Amino acid sequence: MSVFNYDKDADGIVTVTMDMNGPVNAMNGEYRQAMAETVDRLEQEEGLSGVVFASAKKTFFAGGDLHELLAVEKGQEEEFMAMLDTTKGVLRRLEKLPVPVAAAINGAALGGGFEICLVCNHRVAWDNRGVQLGLPEVGLGLLPGGGGIVRMVNLLGLEKALPYLLEGKKVPPAKALSEGMIHETVENPEDLVPRAKAWILENAGNDEAAVQPWDRKGHRIPGGNASSPKLAQTLMGAPAMLRQKTRGLLPAPEKILDCAVEAARLELDTALTVESRGLTYLATTPEAKNQISTFFFAMNRVNGGASRPQGVDKYQTKKVGVLGAGMMGQGIAYSSAMAGIEVVLKDISLEAAEKGKAYSEKLLAKRVERGRMSEDQKADILGLILPTADDKDLQGCDLIIEAVFENMGLKHQITRELESRLAEGGVWGSNTSTLPITQLAGASDKPDNFIGIHFFSPVDKMPLVEIICGEQTSDETLARAFDYVQQIRKTPIVVNDSLGFFTSRTFGTYLDEGVRLLKEGAHPVQIDNLGKAIGMPVGPLAVHDEVSLELTRKAGETHAELGVAGKWGEQEAMSEVVGTMIGEYGRGGRYHGGGFYEYSEDGSKAIWPTLFELYYQADLGIPEQDIKDRLLFRQVIESLKCLESNVLRSADDGNIGSIMGIGAPVWTGGFIQFVNTYGLQRFVDRCGELADKYGERFTAPAIAAEHAASGEWIK
Numbered sequence: 001m002s003v004f005n006y007d008k009d010a011d012g013i014v015t016v017t018m019d020m021n022g023p024v025n026a027m028n029g030e031y032r033q034a035m036a037e038t039v040d041r042l043e044q045e046e047g048l049s050g051v052v053f054a055s056a057k058k059t060f061f062a063g064g065d066l067h068e069l070l071a072v073e074k075g076q077e078e079e080f081m082a083m084l085d086t087t088k089g090v091l092r093r094l095e096k097l098p099v100p101v102a103a104a105i106n107g108a109a110l111g112g113g114f115e116i117c118l119v120c121n122h123r124v125a126w127d128n129r130g131v132q133l134g135l136p137e138v139g140l141g142l143l144p145g146g147g148g149i150v151r152m153v154n155l156l157g158l159e160k161a162l163p164y165l166l167e168g169k170k171v172p173p174a175k176a177l178s179e180g181m182i183h184e185t186v187e188n189p190e191d192l193v194p195r196a197k198a199w200i201l202e203n204a205g206n207d208e209a210a211v212q213p214w215d216r217k218g219h220r221i222p223g224g225n226a227s228s229p230k231l232a233q234t235l236m237g238a239p240a241m242l243r244q245k246t247r248g249l250l251p252a253p254e255k256i257l258d259c260a261v262e263a264a265r266l267e268l269d270t271a272l273t274v275e276s277r278g279l280t281y282l283a284t285t286p287e288a289k290n291q292i293s294t295f296f297f298a299m300n301r302v303n304g305g306a307s308r309p310q311g312v313d314k315y316q317t318k319k320v321g322v323l324g325a326g327m328m329g330q331g332i333a334y335s336s337a338m339a340g341i342e343v344v345l346k347d348i349s350l351e352a353a354e355k356g357k358a359y360s361e362k363l364l365a366k367r368v369e370r371g372r373m374s375e376d377q378k379a380d381i382l383g384l385i386l387p388t389a390d391d392k393d394l395q396g397c398d399l400i401i402e403a404v405f406e407n408m409g410l411k412h413q414i415t416r417e418l419e420s421r422l423a424e425g426g427v428w429g430s431n432t433s434t435l436p437i438t439q440l441a442g443a444s445d446k447p448d449n450f451i452g453i454h455f456f457s458p459v460d461k462m463p464l465v466e467i468i469c470g471e472q473t474s475d476e477t478l479a480r481a482f483d484y485v486q487q488i489r490k491t492p493i494v495v496n497d498s499l500g501f502f503t504s505r506t507f508g509t510y511l512d513e514g515v516r517l518l519k520e521g522a523h524p525v526q527i528d529n530l531g532k533a534i535g536m537p538v539g540p541l542a543v544h545d546e547v548s549l550e551l552t553r554k555a556g557e558t559h560a561e562l563g564v565a566g567k568w569g570e571q572e573a574m575s576e577v578v579g580t581m582i583g584e585y586g587r588g589g590r591y592h593g594g595g596f597y598e599y600s601e602d603g604s605k606a607i608w609p610t611l612f613e614l615y616y617q618a619d620l621g622i623p624e625q626d627i628k629d630r631l632l633f634r635q636v637i638e639s640l641k642c643l644e645s646n647v648l649r650s651a652d653d654g655n656i657g658s659i660m661g662i663g664a665p666v667w668t669g670g671f672i673q674f675v676n677t678y679g680l681q682r683f684v685d686r687c688g689e690l691a692d693k694y695g696e697r698f699t700a701p702a703i704a705a706e707h708a709a710s711g712e713w714i715k
């Protein structure tokens with residue numbers, strides 16, 4: 001039996017219900033065969049009056065088969081292109097059937113799924129926010145190669161289609177309807193197929209209904225074709241604007257823009273071929289491999305709980321205590337309350353705690369203002385947060401997270417004082433950014449219930465949480481922390497204890513290398529520009545100003561107190577420069593009135609001029625490529641060290657953590673995945689060159705050499 005169920009009714013309408021093997025319908029070999037057979041049969045069907053495409057799954061159709069796309073290698077382009085042509089040829093025949101074809105969209109139709117919808121003459125969707133429509137391929141380094149670019153441009157016009165293609169914007173049915181991407185919506189999913197059939201019957205005898213807009217005589221692309229004067233003008237600046245956004249690091253959006261412009265210029269079938277060529281090119285790029293590996297596969301494994309201990313029942317946190325209502329505590333309180341969790345927000349005075357709660361009030365008021373929440377909902381969420389200075393209010397919390405000052409003594413003291421307030425089996429979490437969890441747990445009576453729950457700032461926006469297991473942390477505690485992080489709709493990565501854990505430690509090497517370059521005499525503007533040129537969101541000096549040089553100094557002091565100074569990478573240059581900046585010039589960073597930069601009231605900034613006198617050497621002449629590689633390789637090497645020393649429990653956690661927590665460039669797929677497509681041996685060799693020129697910190701970690709020898713990706 002085919003995985004496409006074929007059912008003809010008394011009116012001559014065939015309903016094709018897609019029900020492929022596995023949890024979703026996807027564009028793979030099974031699909032190609034089923035769709036080809038279905039179209040063959042439809043073409044021969046006697047007394048056919050119309051066709052409805054429906055799905056037996058929760059989603060309508062998921063899109064391309066990413067296993068297949070990941071496997072395409074250089075040298076296989078011809079084969080891949082032929083496969084694309086065949087797939088698209090079948091869809092083209094479907095849209096040319098002489099009877100009307102409708103899509104009954106009951107769930108998400110993304111990528112290939114939406115491309116199937118676009119081939120149908122009429123698109124009816126269930127009006128539900130869970131039904132997402134769009135072409136998100138760009139996010140995986142690919143392009144919509146099943147006709148998506150060409151048909152969207154013909155349907156909406158180039159200008160309106162571009163955001164959907166270049167940004168991969170997904171929309172719910174109501175928005176898709178107003179944008180002209182679908183034709184109608186229904187309130188209940190049961191009404192979909194009947195409504196689609198009714199539309200076919202209403203259009204009996206209307207030949208136009210069976211012809212796609214772009215196949216009608218005299219079809220004009222909305223807004224004109226690529227040579228119309230208005231569009232031509234918009235298009236002139238488009239590549240430059242795009243390059244500014246991607247910094248030339250992402251081939252997919254550039255290729256998409258090319259294909260979209262071609263779609264607005266060429267006749268349909270030729271444009272479809274250009275689009276296939278575009279996808280064939282992108283599918284073999286390292287960027288696509290990296291993005292698919294990390295943003296799809298690793299992300300699914302991480303969110304699917306690969307790092308969560310098995311065999312522990314899922315736990316729902318009901319009451320969380322947050323200690324310290326400062327920058328971090330207030331955000332943790334907000335994110336928890338948003339997930340419906342009762343929060344006790346404690347600080348040293350009621351006033352300070354209330355100030356922390358006011359932060360939630362401000363964020364919620366913004367939501368109400370934007371129409372994303374009602375006043376009642378806002379009141380309900382605020383009602384969940386109890387600001388207090390009284391220890392007793394913490395009684396019975398199933399989780400307490402401390403976010404007080406970064407000080408071992410203080411953290412020990414509050415653990416001793418407040419741990420007994422936890423409910424039976426309750427978990428104590430520390431939001432420390434660097435202090436070793438095992439040492440913090442030294443003050444605890446129940447170190448097995450003690451764990452690190454490291455949030456990122458600003459908590460309400462940052463999607464990642466780094467969970468750190470101390471030596472004695474139990475599986476139950478880890479599972480509970482993991483479930484809590486998912487409950488507040490964030491992505492948890494799990495790491496083992498080490499100074500700075502994974503994210504702070506790796507990020508620290510970026511700051512350190514920036515400062516080293518400065519000390520060697522590189523131009524500060526060049527350092528920051530090249531940091532951005534590799535795809536980091538901000539240059540190393542500018543971001544150091546943001547997190548504050550003061551914090552670096554404090555962390556250095558704490559490490560010295562703990563007897564671990566110097567154990568966290570090589571950071572002498574950093575302590576020296578930061579020492580000079582703060583000690584001699586009082587420049588502690590932006591918050592402290594300025595650091596490497598001077599900040600004006602109008603929001604602009606400029607390099608602090610004394611920096612040139614202190615360090616700059618005009619004749620230094622470090623090659624640009626070396627600066628770029630130094631800034632990137634330091635972080636990659638530190639990530640590999642974390643993996644081989646078991647601080648990272650999996651490469652997935654390292655990749656997701658580096659992208660979502662540190663801002664690793666998207667094109668790398670994360671600091672570990674980067675090595676796989678850069679070339680394992682090439683990486684080892686380049687590390688060798690950098691080590692010879694700049695120091696042993698660039699020596700390739702053993703794990704890289706091992707994988708270079710075996711040729712296997714580091715996963």
Ligand code: NAD
Pocket residue numbers: 323324325326327328329346347348352402403404405406407410414431432433434454455456457
């Ligand atoms: P903060 O100075 O903004 O807030 C700390 C709060 O703790 C203050 O409101 C203070 O009054 C309160 N506090 C001090 N002693 C207390 C006690 N005994 N009981 C209750 N409250 C007490 O600091 P922050 O930036 O929110 O950092 C808090 C923790 O989170 C630190 O350990 C820090 O390392 C960590 N962290 C910070 C960031 C960041 O970007 N700021 C990121 C991750 C983790």
